[in-house]
Amino acid sequence: DRCSTTSPSPVKASSGRAAGLFEDLRSLRTKRLVYEWTPGSELMGYGAARRSSLVLADERARQVLELPEESLILPPPDLVASRRVSPRFAGKLSPLGEGSKKLPQALIIGVKKGGTRALLEFLRVHPDIRAVGAEPHFFDRNYENGLEWYR
C-alpha cells in the first residue's frame, strides 16, 4: 500500500504462488487492522477483548477482503487510542499504540537499498509489534534532538 500508483505492482504481475503468498500477507495485515479498530472491546479486559475481537476480526477481514482495496477505511486515531492497555504492556508502548512513550525495544539497521523497509513491513504484520511509520534516523540525523525527541 506504499507503492506508487503509477508503477505496476510486481506482486500482481507475478506467479500464482507469489500472488497466493501476497494474499496470505494481505489477509494477516487486514485482520490486524480490523482487530485494532473492532469497536466494543474497550468494554472488556485486554485478554477477553483480544480473544473475542480476533474472532470478529477474522469474520470482518473476510468481508473486507471481498471489497475493492479503495473501500478499506482507516479508523479515526482516537478509536485506537481509547483502548485499554494490557498489564503486559503497562508503562510500555502497547501493540495497539497507546501507553507512555518509551524507547524502542528493537532497531532495524541497514544500508540504503538493503531491504530494511521490506523487513519492517513483514514485522509490522505481527499484532504484537508496533512499528514507526517513517524512518526516524535518530542516530544519523536527529541525535542532537536528544532522547526525549526519540521516545
Ligand SMILES: Nc1ncnc2c1ncn2[C@@H]1O[C@H](COP(=O)(O)OS(=O)(=O)O)[C@@H](OP(=O)(O)O)[C@H]1O
Ligand atoms: N527480499 C528481497 N529481495 C531482493 N530485493 C529486495 C527484497 N526486499 C526488498 N528488496 C529491494 O530492496 C530495495 C529497498 O531497500 P530499502 O528498503 O533498504 O530501501 S531504502 O534504502 O530504505 O529506501 C528495493 O529495491 P528497488 O526496487 O530497486 O528500489 C526492494 O525492491
